[in-house]
Amino acid sequence: NAGVTQTPKFRILKIGQSMTLQCTQDMNHNYMYWYRQDPGMGLKLIYYSVGAGITDKGEVPNGYNVSRSTTEDFPLRLELAAPSQTSVYFCASGGGDGEKLFFGSGTQLSVL
Amino acid sequence: QKEVEQDPGPLSVPEGAIVSLNCTYSNSAFQYFMWYRQYSRKGPELLMYTYSSGNKEDGRFTAQVDKSSKYISLFIRDSQPSDSATYLCAMWTGGGNKLTFGTGTQLKVEL
Numbered sequence: 001n002a003g004v005t006q007t008p009k010f011r012i013l014k015i016g017q018s019m020t021l022q023c024t025q026d027m028n029h030n031y032m033y034w035y036r037q038d039p040g041m042g043l044k045l046i047y048y049s050v051g052a053g054i055t056d057k058g059e060v061p062n063g064y065n066v067s068r069s070t071t072e073d074f075p076l077r078l079e080l081a082a083p084s085q086t087s088v089y090f091c092a093s094g095g096g097d098g099e100k101l102f103f104g105s106g107t108q109l110s111v112l
Numbered sequence: 113q114k115e116v117e118q119d120p121g122p123l124s125v126p127e128g129a130i131v132s133l134n135c136t137y138s139n140s141a142f143q144y145f146m147w148y149r150q151y152s153r154k155g156p157e158l159l160m161y162t163y164s165s166g167n168k169e170d171g172r173f174t175a176q177v178d179k180s181s182k183y184i185s186l187f188i189r190d191s192q193p194s195d196s197a198t199y200l201c202a203m204w205t206g207g208g209n210k211l212t213f214g215t216g217t218q219l220k221v222e223l
Contacts, residue, residue, distance in 0.1 A: 004155075031209060040120055042200065042215035043156075050209055058210065090155050100146070101211065103155030 002026050006091050006104035013081040013111045021076040021107050023091030031094040032074040033058075033101065034066065036087040043090065049074055050096075081111045115139050118201055118214030127223055131188040135201035135214045138182065142203040142212075145177050147186045150198045150216065159199070160186060191221045 007022045025032065030051045035043040045058030049068040063085060065077040074093075078085060088108050092101040118135045125131055133147075144163055148156035160175040162168045162184075168175045174187040184203075188195055201214040 033210075040215060042118075043213040045210055048209060056209075092155075096209075100158055100161060101148075101156075103157065105155050106153070 004091055004093050004102050004104035006089075006107050008107060009105065010108045011110070013078075013109065015081060015083065015111060017081050018077070018079050019081070021078070021089055021091075021109075023074045023076070023104060024072050025074075025091075025093040025102070026072065027093060027095070027102065028071060029093035029095050029102075030071065031096050032068065033092045033094075034064070034074070034076045035090045035092065036060065037090060037106075038087050046076065046089075078109075083111050085109065086111045113138055115212050116201065116203060116214045119217055120215055122218040122220060124220045124222060125191055127191060127193060127221055129191050129221070131186075131191050131195070131219060131221075133186040133188075133199050133201075133217050133219070135184050135203075136182055137184075137203055137212075139203070139205070139212070140179075140182065141205040143206040144204040145175070145184050146202040146204075146211070147173075147175055148200045148202060148213075150200060152197075156200055193221050193223060196220045 004025045033048040034046040044060045047066040049055045091104045094101045116137045147160040149159045150156040165179045172189045176185040198216040200216040202211045
């Protein structure tokens with residue numbers, strides 16, 4: 001079972017560049033989430049979606065955008081990358097059943 | 113004050129020790145309590161899931177919730193080197209769509 005798949009695993013960006021982090025799940029979950037994880041700071045919610053066509057902001061949405069055109073895919077777009085966006089990004093999905101989340105393996109992003 | 117407080121560690125114990133990991137919280141609306149385990153360079157995975165107060169046991173792991181004290185614990189018996197990971201507590205009110213995570217405690221079990 002693939003579960004939640006994230007690509008790429010690693011990426012280095014220059015300041016001002018843009019990129020899209022891909023996330024796909026094969027569990028037919030309605031709920032999908034993007035988190036960032038910084039050392040000692042835990043998981044911060046960037047954006048989430050409760051179904052295709054529906055997205056909402058989390059705690060730290062500035063500098064990011066998302067879309068949800070299908071149940072399976074939830075890409076995260078970084079526009080005009082900044083050093084503050086250096087982090088590890090995790091995508092997660094859940095069926096809404098008490099918020100049991102399944103996480104991808106993460107994307108380590110450095111903005112230099 | 114953060115909604116969820118968790119000692120970041122690192123916590124280092126010898127193999128076979130009993131480990132106690134803890135979180136405190138301030139939001140009395142939390143009803144569901146979870147522990148996620150995260151190995152280095154991996155995503156978190158759900159380890160334990162409890163509703164309301166009480167204990168839940170799964171093999172060497174016991175999750176304990178004390179809502180009156182707003183305090184949750186994860187106990188690991190007979191700890192193994194393979195238990196070395198970061199443990200994150202997470203909580204949910206039962207409404208809305210978002211979990212609140214602790215910052216994680218890094219555990220190392222040494223031979």
